[in-house]
Structures are given as C-alpha cells and as structure tokens.
Amino acid sequence: MMDSFEFSKISAAVLLALLVIVGARVVISSSHPHYDPAAGYQLPEPPPEEAAAGAGAAAAEGPAFNPADVVALLKTAKPEAGKQALGKCTSCHTVAKDAASKAGPNLWNVVNRKLGALGDFKGYSDQMKAKGGEWTYEHLAGFIHSPKKYLPGTKMGFAGVAKPQELADIIAYLRTLADSPAPLPN
Template identity: 85%
Template sequence: MDSFEFSKIAAAVLLALLVIVGARTYIQSHHPHYDEAAGYQLPAPPPEEAAPAAGAAAEKAPAFNPAEVVGLLKTAKPDAGKQAFGKCMSCHTADKAAASKAGPNLWNVVNRKLGGRDDFKGYSDQMKAKGGEWTFEHLAGFLHSPKTYLPGTKMGFAGVTKPQELADIIAYIRTLADSPAPLPN
C-alpha cells in the first residue's frame, strides 16, 4: 500500500479511538458508577442455575451406600460370591487351616478386629490404627473402594463396584466360619 492510503487508514483508526474514548469520558463524567454498572464485573450466576448442574453431577455418579449392599445380603448368592472371590485369591486364603499370603487369611473375618489376624505381619499402620470390627457394613465400604475407606491401605486392589457382586462376595466370606454371623434383618 502507498503511504497516502496508510495515512488514511491510520487517521480512521485514530478517529475511531477518539470517538470511543470521548464517549467513555463523556458517559463516565455524567454517570460516575458507569464502570461497575456496565458489567466490568461478571454477575454471579443465580442460584437456580447452579442447583440443577449439581443434581446432574450427582445422577452421573451416585454416592456409594454400604447399607444398600447390607440390604442385599439376605438374597445374595454365596456360590456366585465364591466365583467372584477368584479375584481375591492371589492374595487371600479362605480355608480355616491355611496360612496368610500377601494378604491376611479371611477365615472368621466377619466381626473380627480390623487387622486382627495374628499370623499376618503385613498390615498397614492405617489398618492397625483404625480400630473397630469387620461388620458387614465395614466390609462393604472397604471392599467397594479400599483406598477411599482406608487411605494408605496396603491392599492393592481397586475394589468391587457392583453392589450385587459385592453382596455375593460378602455372603461368601460370611460362610468362612464355624458359626457364621447372623444375617442382618
């Protein structure tokens, strides 16, 4: 482009700027709160808009409820649980006389103290410190997501997500005792 054309464009840009700045100065001098009022701060979204979004997120990932698994125990199938227990057997033994392996032997584990198997030396400090007993509800919580239930646990297992499968496994674990704990009502 030649220099004349350039000057024309430059003049047009300058003029446009002058008009904008002039208009702003004029408005500001007549309306001192122009800046705030004109939306330099984005208004917070109204609460009605925020609520359904939170609801939708909750629908996508329903909170895990151990009580639901306990409720399924009455009709759960120990045989199916024994099958599913295959994924635990690389670390856990289930026979009364068997020694512990990479994880503690699970004979009589229902209502046993957390970390209470004497021949197993590999409990995490977190397990030993937590206290309490392996109620059905605690088993459901732990086996659903070991690392959420007990951060720092040494049980390298992701967890059982399906409530029915979890109930079947716990129903099977319950049978690993001379006198199985009564089923919850």
C-alpha cells in the same frame, strides 16, 4: 392380457428384489452381530472396567454408593456367586480355616473380626492397625468397594468391586467361612 414374456420379466424382477432384501439382511446381521431383526439394534453393554474408565474416576467412585444398600442385599445374595467372584481376591488371600496368610491376611472367620488383627499376618498397614473396630457387613462393603477410599494408605493393592450385587454375593460367601456364621441382618 399379459403375455408370457411380460409375466416372466415381472417374476424375475420380484425374485431379484427378494434376493436383494435377503442378501442385505445376511450382510447386516453378519457385520453387526448385535443386530437382531426382531428387536432392532441393541448396543452391547461395555464391560465395567471400560464403563468406569469412560465415566472418569469421580463418576466411577459413584457418589451414590451406600454400604447399607449392600447390607440390604445380603439376605438374597448368592454365596455360590460370591465364591466365584472371590477369584479376584485369592491371589492374595487364603480362605480355608487355619490356612497361612499370603500377601493378604487369611479371610476365614473375617466377619466381625477386629480390623488388622490376624496374628500370623505381619503385612498390615499402620492405618489398618490404627483404625480399630470390627469387620461388620457394612465395613466390609465399604472397604471391598473402595479400599483406598475407605482406608487411605491401605496396603491392599486392589481397585475394589463396583457392583453392589457382586459385593453382597462376596460378603455372603465370606460369612459362610466360619464355624458358626454370623447372623444375617434383618
């Protein structure tokens, strides 16, 4: 038979153990905001800039990048998301119809426009003027992904958009900037 003194010692020990466990959990979850007791540790994804810097330039360029993958995403891409992402571009580019160009050429009706051909924009590089061809979806994907790789010597001072989905969203939005948008690829 347990006497009552023995019993209260045991309950006190159990209580103390519980307190320690609960306390430890509180400490763990407050000092490790990503600790979820149910799911265990999940490392936060580093922002893309950091990932690219950490991976080094060669890896960031990604030998795996293929403009055709971006074109394939266009059908399901979200122009609204692309409009948001275009905030990266609008310090240099206007997009409204008939808006004057700024540091970069106006992007209204850019899909299938000739490269470097906007009349009111005087800042094209010689390389852009000499390249020839039209801004097909594929060319836009290649250029916006990596302006300097696509067109060495370009005056577009912009690092590029790494993610295929974001590129597709941006191009899907650019496509809407026209009186009669070009057809989507099959």
